[in-house]
Amino acid sequence: MDFDHRKGPRRRGEALEEAILRAAVDELTEVGYTAVSMERIAIRARTSKAALYRRWPGRAELIVDAYTRFAAHQVEVPDTGSLRADVIALLRGIADQATPETLHLFFGLLADAGEELRDRIRGRFVAVNPARMVAILERAEDRGEVRPGLSERLRTLPLDLMRVEVLQYGAVADETIESIVDEVFLPLVRP
Numbered sequence: 001m002d003f004d005h006r007k008g009p010r011r012r013g014e015a016l017e018e019a020i021l022r023a024a025v026d027e028l029t030e031v032g033y034t035a036v037s038m039e040r041i042a043i044r045a046r047t048s049k050a051a052l053y054r055r056w057p058g059r060a061e062l063i064v065d066a067y068t069r070f071a072a073h074q075v076e077v078p079d080t081g082s083l084r085a086d087v088i089a090l091l092r093g094i095a096d097q098a099t100p101e102t103l104h105l106f107f108g109l110l111a112d113a114g115e116e117l118r119d120r121i122r123g124r125f126v127a128v129n130p131a132r133m134v135a136i137l138e139r140a141e142d143r144g145e146v147r148p149g150l151s152e153r154l155r156t157l158p159l160d161l162m163r164v165e166v167l168q169y170g171a172v173a174d175e176t177i178e179s180i181v182d183e184v185f186l187p188l189v190r191p
Contacts, residue, residue, distance in 0.1 A: 020045045020052060024066035033108035060112040077132045083140035087181050090132055091162050095172040103170055130156045147191040158185045
């Protein structure tokens with residue numbers, strides 16, 4: 001994988017940054033987080049290591065940005081017309097993203113990260129955007145399926161329980177998701 005970046009066309013700005021981020025995702029996919037190096041990413045992106053270090057202080061920061069830009073997929077907000085079905089579909093979408101590779105990446109990043117980066121990682125990987133649950137609950141409230149004025153804790157409860165399951169066990173079975181919804185969440189939010 002030898003390449004002299006000085007012999008190729010000179011890229012700058014967004015074009016160079018996109019090439020670096022794509023190279024980082026490709027490297028991550030091919031070798032896994034623990035084997036990713038700034039040197040290999042630079043070679044793949046056909047640039048210098050200095051170009052990487054001007055933009056990111058280290059591999060963890062680069063990988064967080066690359067993964068969230070190109071590899072992480074946002075779970076769509078389901079709209080089945082049923083609170084139960086919507087919440088189960090949302091939790092299933094989240095569970096499907098919790099692949100062994102994603103969890104390996106997450107824990108590797110946390111091990112490499114300083115406090116500031118840990119906060120960014122938690123914000124991007126751990127803190128599930130509650131707006132999706134809010135949309136589901138607003139529609140359910142309009143249909144009379146939930147009582148009005150739910151606290152923020154109740155609104156995010158299924159997401160919080162899902163996060164615990166994913167971090168403790170990795171894969172989450174459909175039965176677990178249904179149990180979270182049927183045995184814990186729905187009894188607390190129904191009118």
